Amino acid sequence: MGGRVNEDLIKERRKCTFDIKELTHIIDCGEENTIKRKQIDNYILNIKELWDDVPEEYLSHKERYENAIKKAFIVLKVLRQLHTGNIQITDHRTPTNVYSIQDGIFRNVNPLLIHIGLFWSTIAAQASTEQQAEWLQPDSSMIGTYVQTELGHGSFIRGIETTATYDSTTDEFILHTPRLSAYKWWPGGLGNTANACLVMAQLYINGTCHGLHIFLAQIRDFDTHKPLPGIKVGEIGPKMGFNTADNGFLGFDNHRIPRTNMLMKNVQVLRDGTYVKPKHDKLTYGSMLLTRVTLISDLAYQLSKAATIAVRYSAVRRQSPIKSNEPERQILDFVSQQHKLFITIASSHVYRVVGLWMWNSHKRVTADIHEGNMGQLPELHALACCLKAISSRDASALVEQCRLACGGHGYMMASNLPQIYAYTTAAVTYEGEYTVLLLQTARYLVKFWRLAAEHKPLPQNFAYFEDYIKKNFEQWRNSPEGIIEGFKAIVAGKTKAAYDTLQCNLRNGREFEEAWNMASVQLTNASEYSTISRNDIEALQSRYEELLALIRPNAVGLVDAFDIRDEVLCSTLGAYDGRVYERMMEEASKSPLNEDVVNESFHKYIRPVTMKNKL
Ligand SMILES: CC/C=C\C/C=C\C/C=C\C/C=C\CC/C=C/C(=O)SCCNC(=O)CCNC(=O)[C@H](O)C(C)(C)COP(=O)(O)OP(=O)(O)OC[C@H]1O[C@@H](n2cnc3c(N)ncnc32)[C@H](O)[C@@H]1OP(=O)(O)O
Numbered sequence: 001m002g003g004r005v006n007e008d009l010i011k012e013r014r015k016c017t018f019d020i021k022e023l024t025h026i027i028d029c030g031e032e033n034t035i036k037r038k039q040i041d042n043y044i045l046n047i048k049e050l051w052d053d054v055p056e057e058y059l060s061h062k063e064r065y066e067n068a069i070k071k072a073f074i075v076l077k078v079l080r081q082l083h084t085g086n087i088q089i090t091d092h093r094t095p096t097n098v099y100s101i102q103d104g105i106f107r108n109v110n111p112l113l114i115h116i117g118l119f120w121s122t123i124a125a126q127a128s129t130e131q132q133a134e135w136l137q138p139d140s141s142m143i144g145t146y147v148q149t150e151l152g153h154g155s156f157i158r159g160i161e162t163t164a165t166y167d168s169t170t171d172e173f174i175l176h177t178p179r180l181s182a183y184k185w186w187p188g189g190l191g192n193t194a195n196a197c198l199v200m201a202q203l204y205i206n207g208t209c210h211g212l213h214i215f216l217a218q219i220r221d222f223d224t225h226k227p228l229p230g231i232k233v234g235e236i237g238p239k240m241g242f243n244t245a246d247n248g249f250l251g252f253d254n255h256r257i258p259r260t261n262m263l264m265k266n267v268q269v270l271r272d273g274t275y276v277k278p279k280h281d282k283l284t285y286g287s288m289l290l291t292r293v294t295l296i297s298d299l300a301y302q303l304s305k306a307a308t309i310a311v312r313y314s315a316v317r318r319q320s321p322i323k324s325n326e327p328e329r330q331i332l333d334f335v336s337q338q339h340k341l342f343i344t345i346a347s348s349h350v351y352r353v354v355g356l357w358m359w360n361s362h363k364r365v366t367a368d369i370h371e372g373n374m375g376q377l378p379e380l381h382a383l384a385c386c387l388k389a390i391s392s393r394d395a396s397a398l399v400e401q402c403r404l405a406c407g408g409h410g411y412m413m414a415s416n417l418p419q420i421y422a423y424t425t426a427a428v429t430y431e432g433e434y435t436v437l438l439l440q441t442a443r444y445l446v447k448f449w450r451l452a453a454e455h456k457p458l459p460q461n462f463a464y465f466e467d468y469i470k471k472n473f474e475q476w477r478n479s480p481e482g483i484i485e486g487f488k489a490i491v492a493g494k495t496k497a498a499y500d501t502l503q504c505n506l507r508n509g510r511e512f513e514e515a516w517n518m519a520s521v522q523l524t525n526a527s528e529y530s531t532i533s534r535n536d537i538e539a540l541q542s543r544y545e546e547l548l549a550l551i552r553p554n555a556v557g558l559v560d561a562f563d564i565r566d567e568v569l570c571s572t573l574g575a576y577d578g579r580v581y582e583r584m585m586e587e588a589s590k591s592p593l594n595e596d597v598v599n600e601s602f603h604k605y606i607r608p609v610t611m612k613n614k615l
């Protein structure tokens with residue numbers, strides 16, 4: 001759509017005091033990545049079939065899925081071409097090769113996300129070399145998903161009921177769903193798209209349960225796509241978001257797979273049924289760990305989208321004068337609006353940096369594990385748990401804050417803020433629910449507080465526990481170092497409080513698990529504080545309003561530096577040109593309810609009532 005850039009935005013960009021491109025290169029981890037990202041964006045933007053102009057809100061549940069699948073397989077074909085063309089394309093904003101531009105294509109989620117983000121990555125991480133050679137062919141017919149959660153169990157995965165029983169007479173595993181609560185429920189792409197899946201099931205050999213293991217199972221015929229015998233599969237229905245993905249359900253009726261379909265990099269079942277244990281019994285949980293790590297970067301990217309939309313709109317929207325005898329002001333001039341939005345820009349940068357640090361930490365620890373050293377795994381797990389929990393809670397809260405800061409127009413689907421919120425808030429639940437993961441980190445904190453309380457040696461990362469006990473903390477200084485020291489004191493204090501409550505519950509005769517449950521609110525609080533979150537930064541930094549004023553002239557420049565294309569933002573409020581009202585009117589004209597001057601419902605339902613006895 002043509003037309004002049006909004007005058008207020010032009011002025012805002014003139015006010016900017018830093019080099020926007022330089023910040024974009026920092027966000028992309030280098031200018032060469034910016035160039036590569038733009039190449040990919042342009043390449044995919046030129047595929048016309050991907051950019052329909054029928055808003056998905058006007059499609060049926062079925063049409064929305066079919067439209068998304070059409071696009072997903074165009075993208076998959078392109079990715080295969082690019083990869084086979086040896087162009088290693090990595091979008092450093094989400095170091096998972098999840099291409100930022102996909103948000104624009106699907107406006108919701110790519111139905112192949114779990115195929116790309118969990119199915120392949122789990123095979124690459126947990127299948128043996130021979131299995132990878134067989135299953136990871138670039139032109140494979142397998143379209144997979146990751147099938148763990150059941151109707152009856154999501155958080156407590158040791159309670160998963162699906163069984164995989166070894167039959168030595170035929171050298172097979174028998175996958176079985178013993179009851180309704182054991183039906184797999186939720187996996188992305190399972191309902192209609194996937195023809196294969198990685199199933200998390202309880203392994204049984206000669207009546208002994210060896211716990212959860214991962215098995216590759218084909219569930220549909222590669223050629224006809226019909227479910228195989230013994231497979232009951234379908235789609236779970238509409239959700240709050242993610243409605244371009246067919247999350248599904250799956251039941252096995254004594255479905256047989258070869259023994260060699262158990263992922264056997266870290267653990268083996270030999271032909272005679274011998275079970276060869278893994279070096280660490282949580283290696284099977286590795287895909288959850290990796291996804292939690294990747295989610296931090298993705299959430300940072302969702303924040304950058306919401307901030308871009310809300311800040312640009314706030315620079316364009318004029319509402320209410322500050323002095324009655326003056327013109328209406330840009331709402332971005334209201335300090336309360338700056339308070340709502342600038343923390344979102346900051347949080348996007350914080351979680352992008354943390355996400356990249358965690359991504360590199362995961363690579364380092366994975367290399368150690370490959371060498372047989374499991375020592376760093378517990379800390380990586382504890383960090384991934386609290387960081388995924390806090391980043392998803394912060395991101396969903398801040399995206400909603402951005403939506404609310406845009407008034408009624410933020411409530412329009414055409415603003416794209418509702419979809420970004422629906423997408424982001426799901427991350428508080430999936431891949432490990434918020435409270436459940438915070439309690440995992442609490443286990444780790446309590447373990448080291450116990451050592452500190454017993455004056456035993458502590459790893460360097462927990463030296464501050466000892467400082468706290470010896471009251472070595474300095475007076476709070478209003479500087480970054482002072483704030484970090486303050487946080488350490490808060491975490492130590494919260495951990496001590498939870499630990500003391502735990503000890504008190506035990507002294508009162510409670511068993512450990514009950515004592516833990518009774519202290520769980522304090523335990524989650526300690527975990528939350530082990531991660532600096534948005535509210536804490538505001539609360540701690542005096543001169544806060546002065547800092548908002550410092551940011552104000554650069555606010556639009558800061559979001560322009562995220563360099564998110566209009567086609568990806570998909571937002572009437574956030575487009576680069578700021579022509580909000582023209583875009584809103586253009587989107588409204590697409591509503592099917594504007595096709596007829598008088599909708600047929602008038603004659604069918606309204607007129608017989610309103611004109612009764614009047615003709
Ligand atoms: C797909 C993403 C791709 C790319 C990302 C990019 C963008 C993202 C965008 C969209 C993503 C889209 C869709 C998301 C798809 C969602 C998929 C899913 O949700 S898959 C299912 C996820 N399910 C879970 O996460 C379940 C949560 N529950 C658990 O993890 C476990 O039940 C729990 C850890 C809570 C407990 O396990 P349990 O076996 O009971 O252990 P216990 O608590 O007794 O602890 C024992 C011991 O083990 C340690 N430990 C536990 N887990 C791990 C681990 N993963 N790694 C290492 N160590 C672990 C634990 O600390 C404890 O140690 P100590 O005894 O304390 O020493």
Ligand SMILES: Cc1cc2nc3c(=O)[nH]c(=O)nc-3n(C[C@H](O)[C@H](O)[C@H](O)COP(=O)(O)OP(=O)(O)OC[C@H]3O[C@@H](n4cnc5c(N)ncnc54)[C@H](O)[C@@H]3O)c2cc1C
Nearest residue numbers: 146147148149153154155186187188426429430431432433
């Ligand atoms: C959009 C989306 C996509 C998903 N994709 C997949 C997928 O591809 N593959 C897959 O396998 N799964 C997937 N899931 C499922 C997801 O992993 C589960 O929903 C998640 O693990 C939570 O489990 P649950 O829903 O059974 O909730 P539950 O485990 O029943 O928890 C419900 C509530 O109980 C409380 N609670 C539970 N346990 C504890 C505890 N120990 N202590 C304190 N409180 C507790 C918490 O408040 C929690 O919110 C997806 C889910 C969503 C929403």
